[in-house]
Structure formats: structure tokens, C-alpha cells
Amino acid sequence: MSARAHERWAAFLKQIADRHKLVSDEAEQGARAALAECGYDPTPVASAWGAVTHRLQELERRIIDTWNEKVGDTFQAEGYDQATWDSERRKGEDLAFALENARQALEMRVLANGARxxxxxxxxxxxxxxxxxxxxxxxxxxxxxxxxxxCAHCNSVGTFEPGALLRTVVAFAEHPVSWEAAQQEWLAMRIAERRIRDTRSPAPLALLKDYERAQIAYWFRYIGTRVHFAPELRDVAHEVRSRMDGWYRMSAEHEQEWVRAGRPREVF
Incomplete structure (x- = not known):
């Protein structure tokens, strides 16, 4: 690959990453200011966040769109081998994946910090x-x-009864705060899912099992945190099984290796 072609693609990816971060930083600062302007009513901020998501998604999509429309053909026309073509395209896919994850983390962080x-x-x-x-x-x-x-000072016990405003705030915080606690498990789940997508069908059983375990770990951490806000979720294992049921029915059942292995669900 010529130095010029390589550098132009790298410069484009850096430009997208930098722009994505700039939009994210501005949105995070703007959300903080908007929350104060709205009298700490979270509804307008949450509603307006859709526009931020749209701008970030456009940047993410631009990576592969640009490769498909221009860059990939240029590399092929100049005679570069398939391994190099695959490697350079993968750089764009990796960045898009990282930016998607950053966008989700940004939204949850903004909402959780606003709730706090x-x-x-x-x-x-x-x-x-x-x-x-x-x-x-x-x-x-x-x-x-x-x-x-x-009380940490005199050890006496007092009863705290949250008012209507506090109840509203906590209800708003329930999902983003719980997601934040499970962020690492969520990312591991995303990575496991991507490995399956990157593999030609039929997906190997080992990858399906990795994804199953990653989902279970995420749901245990997420619901285990959320139960603090919603005591009705106290049977965490039951809640996890309920959420996993959709994947077993809609996805795993259509995987040849999963069915051939006897549908080996994790037991918990």
C-alpha cells in the first residue's frame, strides 16, 4: 500500500474519532447546563438526546460508507492484496464498533450523573x-x-421517607445507574456477539457458549444492581432466566451447532 493511501485512510479515521469525541463532549456539557435550565426536570434532556444519538450514529456509519463508496475500490484498483484490503477495512470496522460502545456509555453516563x-x-x-x-x-x-x-455520629436510627420528587428521580435513575454498574459485562457481551457475527455460518458452539455466558453475566450484574431500586426483582436468577429465554428461542434455536449439541443451556 502506498504511504499516501495508508495515511489518507488513517487520517480519515482519526478525523471521525476526533469529531465523535467533540460532539460527545459538547453534548455532555450541554446536557448538564440544560438540566439546570429546565429546573432539574430530566424529561426535556432525555427527549432531546435523540438528536445527539443521531449525529453520533451518522459519524459511525460514515466510516464503512466511505470505505464502500471510495476507499475499498481505490485499494483494489492500485493492486493491493486481499490481506491488506481486509486489514484496512477491519480498522474501520473496529473504530465504528468502539464508537458505538462509547455512544452508549455516554448516554448512560449523562443520564446517571444527571440523576445523581x-x-x-x-x-x-x-x-x-x-x-x-x-x-x-x-x-x-x-x-x-x-x-x-x-447516624454515623450518634448511632441513633432515623426513618427516611422519600418524597414525591425523590421517587421520580430514582425512577429516572433506575436503568442508567444499573447499566453503569454492569458496563464491563455489557462490553464483554458486545464483543462476544461480534465474534459470532464475524464468523461464517454455522457459528461454532464455543462462540455461542461464550456469548450465552456473557449475556448471563451482564444480566446478573445489571439486575443485581437494579433490585436496589425495584425490590420486586429480588429473585435475580428468575429474572435472568426470563431475559435469556428470548435469546434461546429466537437465536440459539436457529444455530445448527447449538441444536446438534443438545441445546446445552447454562444452569444457574
């Missing part, structure tokens, strides 16, 4: 945040339920 800020502000309006005995501020966790809290 709203929680702190809502909490400050409630007298129950103070110890009824010594007046010290109690350490109140994210909660939408009445709970007993032990």
Missing part, C-alpha cells in the same frame, strides 16, 4: 435527611422506599 445531581438537590429539600437526635446529615442512598438509617 437531581437526587442530591431533591434530598436537600427534605428534613428527614438529618438525624432526628443530633441533627447530623444522614448518608441516604438512592432509594424510593422508606428506610431506616443509622
Amino acid at each position: 445531581e437531581m437526587f442530591g438537590r431533591a434530598l436537600a429539600t427534605q428534613k428527614e435527611r438529618l438525624c432526628p437526635r443530633c441533627g447530623a446529615q444522614l448518608a441516604i442512598p438512592f432509594t424510593h422506599r422508606a428506610i431506616n438509617v443509622t
Whole structure:
């Protein structure tokens, strides 16, 4: 590959990555300011985030679109071998994948951080945040339920009853905060899924099992966190099995190697 062709493709990928980060940074700062302007009502910010998602997705799509429309043909016309062509295309695919993951993490971070800020502000309006005995501020966790809290200063126990505003904030926070806790498991799940997509059909059983385990790990971490907000999810294993059922029925059942191996579901 000529140095010029190589450098132009690398420069294009860097331009996309830099632009993606700039849009993301501006959106994150803008969301923080907009939340304050809206009186810490999360609804307008959450609704407006669709435009940010659209801009970022356009940048992500531009990578492979540009390769398909221009770059790939140029490399082939100049006589470069298939291995080099595959390697350079893969660089674009890897970047697009990384940017997709960054976009998801950005959205969840913005929503979770906004919820935490709203929680702190809502909490400050409630007298129950103070110890009824010594007046010290109690350490109140994210909660939408009445709970007993032990004062770190005098060890007396006070009851905290969240008001309507706090309940609304916690409901808004439930998904992004839980997702943040499971971010590493989510990324591992994405990687396992991608490995299956990159493999010619039929997918090997080993990759299917890796993806199954990655999904289970994600759901256990996600629901295990979310149960703090939604006690009705306390049977975490049951909830995980319920969420996995769709994959078993809609995906695994259509994989030859999975069926041939006797549908070897993980037991938990």
C-alpha cells in the first residue's frame, strides 16, 4: 500500500474519532447546563438526546460508507492484496464498533450523573435527611422506599421517607445507574456477539457458549444492581432466566451447532 493511501485512510479515521469525541463532549456539557435550565426536570434532556444519538450514529456509519463508496475500490484498483484490503477495512470496522460502545456509555453516563445531581438537590429539600437526635446529615442512598438509617455520629436510627420528587428521580435513575454498574459485562457481551457475527455460518458452539455466558453475566450484574431500586426483582436468577429465554428461542434455536449439541443451556 502506498504511504499516501495508508495515511489518507488513517487520517480519515482519526478525523471521525476526533469529531465523535467533540460532539460527545459538547453534548455532555450541554446536557448538564440544560438540566439546570429546565429546573432539574430530566424529561426535556432525555427527549432531546435523540438528536445527539443521531449525529453520533451518522459519524459511525460514515466510516464503512466511505470505505464502500471510495476507499475499498481505490485499494483494489492500485493492486493491493486481499490481506491488506481486509486489514484496512477491519480498522474501520473496529473504530465504528468502539464508537458505538462509547455512544452508549455516554448516554448512560449523562443520564446517571444527571440523576445523581437531581437526587442530591431533591434530598436537600427534605428534613428527614438529618438525624432526628443530633441533627447530623444522614448518608441516604438512592432509594424510593422508606428506610431506616443509622447516624454515623450518634448511632441513633432515623426513618427516611422519600418524597414525591425523590421517587421520580430514582425512577429516572433506575436503568442508567444499573447499566453503569454492569458496563464491563455489557462490553464483554458486545464483543462476544461480534465474534459470532464475524464468523461464517454455522457459528461454532464455543462462540455461542461464550456469548450465552456473557449475556448471563451482564444480566446478573445489571439486575443485581437494579433490585436496589425495584425490590420486586429480588429473585435475580428468575429474572435472568426470563431475559435469556428470548435469546434461546429466537437465536440459539436457529444455530445448527447449538441444536446438534443438545441445546446445552447454562444452569444457574
